[in-house]
Amino acid sequence: MHIQALPLTPEAFAPFGDVLEATGDFRLINEGLCRRHHDRALIDVADARPGISIFLAEPRALPYDFSLIERHPEGSQAFLPMHQNPFLVIVSKGPEATPQAFLTNGAQGINLHRGVWHGVLTPLHAPGLFAVVDRIGTTPNLEEFSYPRPFTVRAPE
């Protein structure tokens, strides 16, 4: 089954998490030379602390086939690209639902809310380098589900 990737917008992504970008309200700091778009992500980690890790993922290409989704029941997870290339974001309302795919615009990060089903990190260009803000804990925090048939994500038209 094919899924068409859509441009990532805060409105479309709201059921899944936050879009982290330099739009909307800001405070001017540093004598007017810097805009601070303040506190854009709902960080939510249970029985643990949030931390910053660095992910380096293999680039993928569109069309992209997948069947696996996963979620972290104990914490939110933010992906902050350390580059200006669009990357693919796959999310789902659950194993019973058809997944949705979004393509970032090259100046957007995302924060997946706690427990949201999502695909693995899928950069489309090298280097697939991201800073990740998520739960640093010692107890289990991963559930996986494989759809019985793969989905194929197509590029936006």
Place this chain on the structure above:
Amino acid sequence: MHIQALPLTPEAFAPFGDVLEATGDFRLINEGLCRRHHDRALIDVADARPGISIFLAEPRALPYDFSLIERHPEGSQAFLPMHQNPFLVIVSKGPEATPQAFLTNGAQGINLHRGVWHGVLTPLHAPGLFAVVDRIGTTPNLEEFSYPRPFTVRAPE
């Protein structure tokens, strides 16, 4: 007075904070397709919570003149570039000390430890876009100091 910017390394930066980059130990995740460099930053916020903000700063150029340094006594502050351009990092052991300047390699973020004196955010290329992980609180968290004479940061030789 002139300061020579040096390449940013974890060893040289250790008195001031963490270098956030895809080097050293990692865990393979996502069926071997992603390296997770785990928990690289000391997040330390007092009487508050950490959050993610997006900063958009005007690009500067080298040589770069400055006299102002600042610090946040109540919290650490991580700067994660959302691009692959080097940026300038100015830090100081205090108002009595001569500041030091570092230049990132285009694949490094930094985390300033709580209370470390530093210059304002100084990208060298547009867009000066960064994700920032710092203290989200309502009580004061800024001290500023101006050196009596400006310093000029020169590019590495």
